Amino acid sequence: MCSLRALSAAAGGVPAAAGLKKSGPISVSVPAQVQNCAVPDFRKAAVALRVWIERGGGGGGRGARSSSAVHATLQSRGTDEEKIEEEKEEERSRSRFNWTTNWYPVIPVADFDKAVPYPFHILGRKVVIWCDKEGQFHCLLDACPHRLAPLSEGRVDEAGCIQCSYHGWSFRGDGSCAKIPQAKPEGAQARACEQTRAQAVALPLLVKQGILFIWPDESSPELARRTPPPTASCVEGEGWCAVETFRDMCYGFDTGMENLVDPAHIPVAHHMVNGGVLGKRSQATALDLEVKAEGPLGFSAEMKKAVGPPSIHTFDAPSRFTYEYELRNIKGARAATTTYCTPTQPGRCRIIVVNARNFMIGLSSGPAWWQIFPRWLDHQLMLNLLDGDASLLHEQERTLVEKSGNQPEAWAKAYFMPTTADRYVGAFRNWLIRHAGKGIGWAPGVDLNLPPLLEKKEDIMNRYSSHTQMCKVCSAALEKFKLARKLLFLVGLAALGVAAVLADPSSRIKAVIFAAISGAIGWWLGGWIQMFYYKGYNHARIP
Ligand code: FES
Ligand SMILES: [Fe+2]
Structure with a gap:
């Protein structure tokens, strides 16, 4: 006052x-x-x-x-x-921020299954992405110009076009129609492909640092070409390794981004996850955060520390927040975590995390022969982290809408944030109100209501629908686990059969023990299989 x-x-x-x-x-x-x-x-x-x-x-x-x-x-x-x-x-x-003329990350290319079309939402619009035989990615709005069936239900044809599964029309990456199977070979029908109405709408795409980015404005491909995507920090540095993962979350972009820019929640909301790598709730403490500069394109800030240089934090509107920090206990060890939040649909967002570090690089997945740490395990460890606050944010978002009367600018009245630890949250919300039109620039016609509240944690933290089924690496790992379990049970059954016909008692006992061990390993693998579907996180039950 x-x-x-x-x-x-x-x-x-x-x-x-x-x-x-x-x-x-x-x-x-x-x-x-x-x-x-x-x-x-x-x-x-x-x-x-x-x-x-x-x-x-x-x-x-x-x-x-x-x-x-x-x-x-x-x-x-x-x-x-x-x-x-x-x-x-x-x-x-x-200087007002424009939501559509930006690159948004979609998925790490290593996790993209090139065999099938990939459906995705960006700013409320549904698109389909596919990869042709030359390894080029393409993106069209997910509605066939013929009778609006979803192209994402189609297939990539022999020419690398996407073929609609309803009547078989095919489309090139630029949206032009390549084939109408029902058209007569001569006369007006033969030229139907050339008509503007036969064209699908194409959106620019690019791959940078192994991540696929989408540009949700079909009218500005030139600007897209001139605009660099928001790449991750330190990934290309000598002696650094990086791991990326993604997940669809049951909360919206503003809730997700507000969470990503909030370092204060980390030791509490992610208490003891993965052995306490991000801390434990007893480590929650005062944070001296300071926003150094802010404007339509985001803000830069730093967190002062009692010892050593401050951590540098940057929010690059609309979707990237970067933490760079030094590790106190390992000399020269530095790390950078680049987090992205892509606005997919109201009440939903996609989080993409790129963790880069210059230490323990042997313990990372990667292309080198010695990088044997499985990528799927990196993903599951990151999903453990994202479980920590998934339920909190899903409900918090609805309460904020209720308390603020659905007026985005009323966030400050709904929240009580008396400490400097919440400065970045305030800076992000202020950016949204002052520079970004008070909210997300959804495409026209998108239903802005939040989806219904999910009561079950199994739905909110469902790993299969939010990650596994869209991740080539985790899907393949899941299939291998299932196969291994089946084989172990079959081997166990066979060993029991052998035991039944063996005359020698000691051989019979050995066969039974072998069957029991096979069964036990198969049962143990069941826990790993479950991890790809749902694991859950209950704050009250974790000491
Ligand atoms: S709706 Fe796509 S070919 Fe008919
Ligand atoms: Fe994965």
């Missing part, structure tokens, strides 16, 4: 003609950007304050009661301020 007089004094004093002395101190809640604004004179401070008031700053209570009085005082300041305000608004609209 501060008074308008105090604010104006801080801004260089109030001219007598302003008449503010008469109005007396007016008590309002002043936002950080106004408190901290480096304004050389009162006029700019007043404009900044008015912008904030007009945006609904201060909300209810005392600030709201005072705002009309403040507004009335400011109105008398004449047209100069209005002009400044108009210029500011023009500048704001010029």
Whole structure:
């Protein structure tokens, strides 16, 4: 809280003609950007304050009661301020964030199954991605121009086109129609493929650092070509290794991104996951976070530490947040975690994590012969982490909508964030309101309502639907586990059969023991198989 007089004094004093002395101190809640604004004179401070008031700053209570009085005082300041305000608004609209002209990560290419078309949602629109025989990726809106059947239910044909499974029309990567099986070979029907209405809508795609990125605006392929994707930190550094994974989450983009930029939750929400690699709840402590710069394209920030250099954090709008840090216990050890949140559908998002490090690189999956650590295990370890807060966020999102009356700018009234540990969350929410149109730029016609609340943890943390079935590596590992278990049970049964016909008692006992061991290993593999479907995480049961 501060008074308008105090604010104006801080801004260089109030001219007598302003008449503010008469109005007396007016008590309002002043936002950080106004408190901290480096304004050389009162006029700019007043404009900044008015912008904030007009945006609904201060909300209810005392600030709201005072705002009309403040507004009335400011109105008398004449047209100069209005002009400044108009210029500011023009500048704001010029620098406003555009949701569609950005690259969004979809999936690590190593996990993409090139044998089948891949359905995906981006900003609420359904698309299909496939890989042709030359290894080129293509993307079309997932609706066949013929009668709108989903192309993702089709197949990649012999020419590398995607073929609709309804009537067999085929489409090239640029959306042009390659074949209509029902068209007569001559006359008007033979030329039907060339008609504009036979064309599917193509979206730009690219692969960078082994990750497939999508550009959800079909009208700006040139801009897409000129725009670099948001790559991950340190991945290409000498002596570094990196592992990527992905998962579809049962919460929306803003909830997911807010979570990714929040270092304070990590030791608590991910308590003792994977042996406590991210900490335990007893390690939750005060965090000295400071946002150094912010604007339409995100913010950069740092977390001060008692010892050593600060950790550097960057939010690159709309989807990337990067942590870079040094490890205290290993000399020279550095790590960078790049997290992405891709807005797929309302109430859903895809999280992609790229972990890079310059130590223990032998313990990572990769192309080198010595990198024997299985990629599927890396994925499962990351899914363990993502289980930790999945239920919390699924429900938190709905409560925020309810408490804020579905008004995105009311987040600050719904949340109570008294510590510096929540600074990044505030910075992200402010970015969303000030620069990104107060919410996600969903495609027209998308149903903005959240999907129904999921009551069962098995649904919220379902690994099969959120990862395994879309991950070539985990699907293959799952099939191998299943096969191994079947073989072990068959071997066990065969050993029992042999035991039944053996005359020698000691041989018979050996056969029975062999059968029991086979059965036990098969049963043990069942636990690994289950991991690909559901594992779960119950905070109350983990000491
Ligand atoms: S709907 Fe696709 S070919 Fe008919
Ligand atoms: Fe996987």
